[in-house]
Amino acid sequence: MxxxxxxxxxxxxxxxxxxxxxxxxxxxxxxxxxxxxxxxxxxxxxxxxxxxxxxxxxxxxxxxxxxxxxxxxxxxxxxxxIWEITPKRADRDFFSRHKVSELLDWTDHELEKQGRITTPMRYDAGLDQYVPVKWADAFAEIGAELNALEPTSVVFYASGRASLEASHMWQLFSRIYGSNNLPDSSNMCHESTSVGLPESIGSPVGTVVLDDFEACDMMFFFGHNTGTNAPRLLHQVHDARKRGVPVITFNPLEERGLMRFKDPQSPVEMLSPDEGVKMSSDYFQLRAGGDVAAMTGIAKALFALDDAAKALGAPRVLDADFIAEHTAGFEDFERFVRDTEWSAIEARSGLSRDDLEHTARVYARATKVIANYGMGLTQHRHGIDNVQMLVNLLLMRGNMGKRGAGISPIRGHSNVQGQRSVGITEKPELVPVDKLEALYGFTVPKEKGLDTVEACRGIIDGSVKGFVALGGNFSRAVPETALVEEAWRRMRLSVQISTKLNRNHLLPGEVTYILPCLGRIERDTQASGPQTVSMEDSTACIHASDGRREPASPELLSEPKIVAELAKATIAGRGRVPWDEWVADYAKVRDAIEKAYPADFKDFNARFRTPGGFRRDIAAARREWRTDTKKANFKVPNGLDPNPDIDTNGADVFNLMTVRSNDQFNTTVYGYDDRLRGISGSRMVILMNREDMGRLGLRDQDRVDVETHADDGVSRRVENYIVHGFSIPKGDVAGYYPELNPLIPLWHHAERSHVPAAKSVPVRILKREVRAAAE
Known part of the structure; x- marks a missing residue:
């Protein structure tokens, strides 16, 4: 197609x-x-x-x-x-019938729809096709190629799909080889969380578990489309709303999941003629990037309520005892909030003072509050400020480290948080260097490796010579797509460990392999018998996962097996990792993880089958603050505007936010119907405020081009999109990820965390007839 x-x-x-x-x-x-x-x-x-x-x-x-x-x-x-267990196959015959240049014209959906890859493949430049290769030959050549490259020029990427076992082996392979270049999908999503939360509360992950949702008496949601990106959370919200718990949502788009929900598990609800449970007691469509401003307004209103309570001799609104005992930096934070004018708050948030004061009153009446958030906070240039400002709101009323309350970052891919827990990070200070060196007899590289943005820079400037990916669709997921795709073909080595065909496979380097692996749902049998792997969920609980389905092909190998064979072909004789023993019995990998991370993974093998999982050691959940001050820190934001140097308030420049449909997960597109937004038939759509459309002389179904507003000498444009009026704040526009990634400059990322600022991209909307006449 x-x-x-x-x-x-x-x-x-x-x-x-x-x-x-x-x-x-x-x-x-x-x-x-x-x-x-x-x-x-x-x-x-x-x-x-x-x-x-x-x-x-x-x-x-x-x-x-x-x-x-x-x-x-x-x-x-x-x-x-369904997508993983499909009976469809991208087998030898498929690859023999299609040249790579032909497949480049296919959509993401159509590529993956061909089904599971069944055979290891090597790209043949003369034929412009992938041809079958024996596993042993693939491992030997990849090992030789890696050993011919400088380790620091090779990237070892990990998607959020890989198990804890495979991830731990992957980072050991990379580090023994000599590279800390271990970017992962968290770099693109929640790195602002991973940087911001440790500074605020001493933990890189959230503090709540499922039981807290049963006890809370209020919830916030900031920047998360729960109905599409974590729908099972709707059960907890649904139950809370049925017992009268206020849920206040801040999001630029009206997303159905946090508006109405009908529980498919409930026959009564399914048979009822009503429209389900109202999920948000209040739903505020703030401007994209207006989160710090909105939260500053809520905080300002809380200070006013507290002032009034003190004047009347009534109970305080702020938790003064908690602030005094458990926090630092409160005075600077209070000064910032009190000095910020309501006019600036309203202008940047797009919300009224009345709405924010109403939110503060609701919050002031609650005693156990959970704050949930997603990439609507993290994917901004001030993404860390967004995360830390939400923590500030919780700290003001002592809603941290007690049952029913806390911070809840809603992670994306199934084990992306867990990979960090077992060593997938470009930052060597975050891994147990001494333990790894003592256990395995090698020297861990001490220099910082490349994160996702830095890896993209290296691909573009040619300093990255090799890219080995444990899953994912890296080139499609990252910003600056056009330059990355063009440069990818100049790399010496590209290796993709995959289950299905994706666009990244169609960008061959000089030496290119696809190594097909078992899916998580499939039976994984090794020398000791059927194997179990493990995952970590968003609440830092560890779970066993047993695949039982017949593998899609007898030629498939497991991810741990592929990692081990690559390591043996590349770093044989270096380090003391018993690769073959680990592959024969994954329980031995879990024992190794426990030795490296004893506090988090104590009795790993004995506990990981516990129903509901066992939880890692999250000190902030018990009010132990592992920060520089040994307290939870109020952090002062750098300002209210996520793009302080770009004017998106005028008639010409708009703020683009990329979104996902309910027919996709990450870069995987299941179809072209975004049912929950009422869009069907295409993803090449730009959603706009109708007043903005009127100013530009646009009507529904008009075709437009979208250009990035940036003065850096790079032309970034997507063409022939269809514009539609939608419920979105003036000045904001929205469209689908990953198709709009070419509009995101590589430099347009969160400060310090380097998360692409995909929720606030300055763009111009150009009607195609106007452009054609001008040219």
Whole structure:
């Protein structure tokens, strides 16, 4: 399928139905049927998803309960399972029929729709095709190529799919080889969390678990489309709303998941004619990037309420005892908030003073509050400020380190948080260097490695010579897509460990391999018998995951096996890692993880089958602050504007935010219908405020080009998109990731954390007829 075939006339109609409900059921039946799975046991597989004796979802990382629902999966999680267990195959015959240059014209959806890759493949430049290769030959040549390169010129990328076992082996392989270049998908999403939270509370992850949602009496949501990106969390929100808990949501777009939800697990709700449970007691459409301003307004109103309470001799609104005993930096924070004018807060947030004061009053009445957030906070140039400002709000009222309260960053991919827990990081100070060196007899490289943005720079300038990927679709997921894709072909070595075909495979370097691996749902049998792997969820709980399905091909190897064979071919005789023993029995890898991280993984093998998982040691959850001050720190933001040097308030420059549809997960696109936004038939759509469209003389279905507003000598443009009016603040526009990644400059990222600022990209919208006439 060519791109031109899906950009004709998409429809955009209001969708007023709840998330979940019969819409989800219908979608899953259609997806199962399209993959030829309705009669092949798909529902039996889904019944094992996220169960203590089943497999961990290959989609999002939301927590797995100890007492699961009969069907403990969401619509997108089920789609991910259907997508992985498809009977379709990208086999030897497929690759013999298609040249790579031909496949480049296919869409992301159509590439992955070919099914599971069955055979290790090597790119043949003369044929412009992938051809089969024996595993032994692939490992030998890749090892030789790696040994011919300078280790610091090679990147070892890890997607969020890989297990704890494979991830720990991967980082050992990279470091023994001599490279700390270990970027991962968290670099693109929640690195602002990983940098911001340790400075504020001494923990790089959230402080809440599922039980806290049962005890809370209020929730915040900032910048998260829960109905698409973590739908199982809707069960906790649903239950809270039914007991009267206020849920206040801040998001530029009206997302159905936090508006209405009908629980597919409840026959009563499914058969009811009503439109489900109202999920947000208040829903505020702030301007994209207006989060610090909104939170400053809430804090300012809290100070005013506290002042009034003190004047009346009433109980304080602020938790003065908690602030005095457990925090530092409060005075500077208070000064910043009190000095910030309401006019600036309203202008930047796009919200009224009345709305923010109302929020503060609701918050002041609550005693146990959870603050949930997603990439709407982290993917801004001031992403760290956003995260730390939300922590500030919680600290003001003592909502940290007690049951029913805390910070809840909602991570994306299923084990992206867990990979960090076992060593996937470019920062050597975050790994137990002394333990690794003592255990395995090698010297850990001490210089910082490359993160995702730095890896992209290295690919573009030619300093990165080799790229070995444990999963993912790196070139499609990153910003500056055009320059990265062009430069990728100049690399010496490109190796992709994958389950399905994606665009990154179509950018061959001089030496290029696809190494197909088992999926998480499939049976993994090694010398000691069937193997189990493990994952960490968003609440830092560790779970076992057992695959039982017949592998898609007898030629597939497991990720741990591939990592071990690559290591043996590359670093034989270096270090004391018993690669073969670990592959024969993954329990020995877990023993090794426990030795390296004894506090977090004590009795790993004995505990990881615990229903609901066992939790890592999160000190902030018990009010132990592992910060420089030994207290939780109020942090003062750098200002209210995420793009202080770019004017997006005028008539010409708009603030673009990239979004995901409910028919995709990360770069995986399951189809062209974004049911929850009422969009069908295409992803080449730009959503705009109707007043903005009127100013530009645009109507629904008009075609536009979108250009990045930047004066750096690089032309960034996507063409032939269709514009539609939508409920979005004036000055903001939205469109789909990853198609709009070419508009994001590589330098446009969060300060210090380097997360691409994909939620606030300055762009111009150009009507195509106008451009054609001008040219």
């Amino acid at each position: 060519k791109r031109s075939e899906i950009t004709d006339r998409p429809t955009v109609e209001p969708y007023d139905h709840p998330t979940g409900g019969w819409g989800s059921v219908k979608s899953l039946v259609e997806k199962s049927s399209a993959e030829g799975l309705l009669a092949s046991g798909v529902w039996a597989e889904l019944s094992r998803q996220n169960k203590p004796d089943g497999f961990a979802c290959v989609s999002c990382s939301w927590a797995k309960p100890a007492e699961p629902h009969p069907f403990e999966f969401c619509e997108n999680g089920a789609k991910a399972t």
